[in-house]
Amino acid sequence: MTSPSNDNGADRRAAACPLCKSPTVEQYAPFCSKRCADVDLHRWLSGGYAIPAVDDDSEGAAAEPDRE
Numbered sequence: 001m002t003s004p005s006n007d008n009g010a011d012r013r014a015a016a017c018p019l020c021k022s023p024t025v026e027q028y029a030p031f032c033s034k035r036c037a038d039v040d041l042h043r044w045l046s047g048g049y050a051i052p053a054v055d056d057d058s059e060g061a062a063a064e065p066d067r068e
């Protein structure tokens with residue numbers, strides 16, 4: 001068995017910034033820069049507590065007899 005390019009490093013993909021898809025910088029991992037890390041932090045702080053009340057009526061809304 002001969003593997004042409006098994007250990008060519010092709011499997012080693014660089015992590016990408018979740019925000020702008022730029023190569024991650026170790027210092028700001030998992031982001032590419034302080035800016036992106038900051039953006040994510042702000043997003044986290046502003047949206048972390050505002051959990052969207054996504055209620056799917058998959059269990060049957062029989063407890064709320066709303067008629068309009």
Ligand SMILES: [Zn+2]
Pocket residue numbers: 017018019020021022031032033036
């Ligand atoms: Zn980025």
